[in-house]
Amino acid sequence: MLLFAELIATGALAAALLLIGTIMAVRALRRWRHARLRRVEEQWRGALQQAAEDPHAARLEPIVALDLPYFLALWNHSQEVQSGEGVNRLGTFLGLHGLDARALHLMGRRSARLRIIGINAAGHLREASAWARLEKISQQRDPVTSFAAALALIRIDSRRALDLLAASIPERADWPLARLASLFESLGPAVVTAPIVAMLLRRPRPGLDRVGKLARFGYRERIATIVLGWLGSSTDPEVITVALDYVDHRSDLPWAHGAAGHAEWRVRLAAARALGRVGGREELARLLELLRDPVWWVRYHSAQALTRLEGLEPFELENLRENARDAFAADMLGQALAERRWT
């Protein structure tokens, strides 16, 4: 028994000391590496700055394998801040020093960090020969490397890449929507509308809500022609909710009228918003009905829609509030009017 207790104490103490030793070793290694990198980084920065103007004039000392990821990370960063010819010159610079092939080689490394640096470099180099490999990586399960590969493909050939990725984007819930949205916004509606339309036409389930959010970066009228068509053919609440966001003309209001009585409250809410967006005072009765909805959000958006109705004066809304027999409706209208006064 004594031996057992001693064994536990000795083993745990040895493990603790090993861990402390590891911390110190990691610190020392990091300090050494930082000091070393500080020395060469200045030289790299100068070379990259010069290469953006004239890749043939820029000088670069040979880069050892240990330093390559750091140099390429800096090169990737320089690419991000460059535009126009500078991007191509930096690519030429990499090729002149034989680093392009070494960068692409990183894509096959085990370390995710190195793989990502290689993938990013391939994208910045617009390296068409890496297409098949990047396509394969973009289909892998790991969300970080697959998404980085998707971005690299888009950098190489945005239209071809989006055609390819249109199948994956709705299904890949692990790809950050925020970054996708940022990318779609930067590419512009001329590039993204066609793939968005392709995705919408497939009505992916699940994933329609993701596509619906990305759809705002396409040409609105083009998207509207697709999604408004769903209103007559689908009974799926999610589909109808996405479509009602594109009701922009009075001629489409009958769809909102029909949706105002839908059993699903999100559809009623979308209908109230559509009525407020394009409706006139003839929608008053319908919105007053929605103002008595059992769901708070529907009442809230109906009250907001009432304050936006074309041709309805604030004093008329005040009268409606004072004469409302439903206390919930009156309170909500009072709040919407107060909020209107504030903004």
Add this chain to the structure above:
Amino acid sequence: MSTAAHAIAWLFLGFLAATHLIQLAVHFAALRPLKRKVTLRALQDLPPAYKGFELPVSLVVPALDQEATIVDTVRALLQLDYPEFEIVVINDGSTDGTLAALQDTFDLEPFPEVYWRRLATRQVRAIYRSRMHPRVRVIDKDNGGRGDALNAGINASRYPLFCAVDAQALLHRDSLRRAAEPFVEDPFTLASGAAIRLANGCSIADNRVVGVELPRGMLGLLQVSEYLRTYPFARLGWAEMRGALVMSGAMAIFRKDAVVEAGGFKLETLGAATELMMRLHRLLSGRGEHYTVHFVPDAVSWSIAPETFAALQRQHIRRHWGLAASLHANSQLLGSRGAAGMIAYAHLAVFECYGPLVEIAGYAFVLAMYGFGLVSGGFLAAYLAASFALGFMVSASALLLEEYSFRLYPRADQLARLILGAVVENLGYRQLVAFWRCVGLARWIQSRIAASPEQLRGIPGSDRPRL
């Protein structure tokens, strides 16, 4: 007789070893998400996140008698780096000038807002809106305790996510953005918790930590060591194993619809967020719904740790009382589907809730046996050495994870002090905390015995509601 004593001591030591080895395993589980975080730093040259897609968040800040600090707290929250958020301060029946301070500083005026009573709360007296900052609203209500105040804040909140914020928490400008990130990246996110770090010794300006430093005194240093050992990496490890049951009330973001459906906050003491988390697990896993709970170790909420033994004792007792009450109220979670019910609940009950009792009983038993001459001095020394070494090992693993990931304390003298803290913490402090936790457990059991059958049907509250 001596053999029986040794056998019992062996059981105590085995339990102690199991407790620490599990903690080590949980730290090991945290390695994967930490590695992912470190790897993601290589993605810095990707396009920045599109701000418009971050879900709007209602910051719900309960305040009771915080006249001196509430204005600075709200000012600091207003400077958070996040595209869309509102601040809902709940004045929970303060008897000092909390409301007046808010009124004077933020130019509040009564607003005819429809108070949506989704969760039952004490009477709301008035709702105010700031003329200076439209995103600030104040709910003035009768005193009902922290949980009641949070529920009133949820009722008044506009956005689909709400963030419970301690009025004394010091947040980084990017804390909210980081804590809310899982909701953008993972559509199944139910809740996301921030890491608690201790601000004692740090430089603070405008209610914000501007320079990270270790506490000067030993008591503060011991608490930093304790937090590192038990908080950020352990929480991350459990979240990775889909068993995140413990949630800090200092800063946590929840999906509002789920919380409303679960009935809101119920516990009126420390641990209300943990109790809610357990109830949410029960509700959603019972329905077979897919959901995830995230812990974001780089979303930091800084807290001032108690600076006296008496305050520290009170904190530990109350916290453990809350843990026991949460576990008891959610006993149906045990054995339910998923890691939360199968593993995390059992671990929390056996090792966290009743573990301190076993640990203290172990020391008492071995000391008594030594007193009776049934075990040798060598054995007593080996037992105490094993207890120290096991704790030191877990503390060291936390330090290594800190070194690998965040490196908040980069200087050599800071590392030396952290190692000193890890050593001293296990030479009496950890045992003292275990004792206080036993007291918390005993007080909870006592309150159960004293409670009426009506009170037993619900979750017991403390005598006087406190925030």
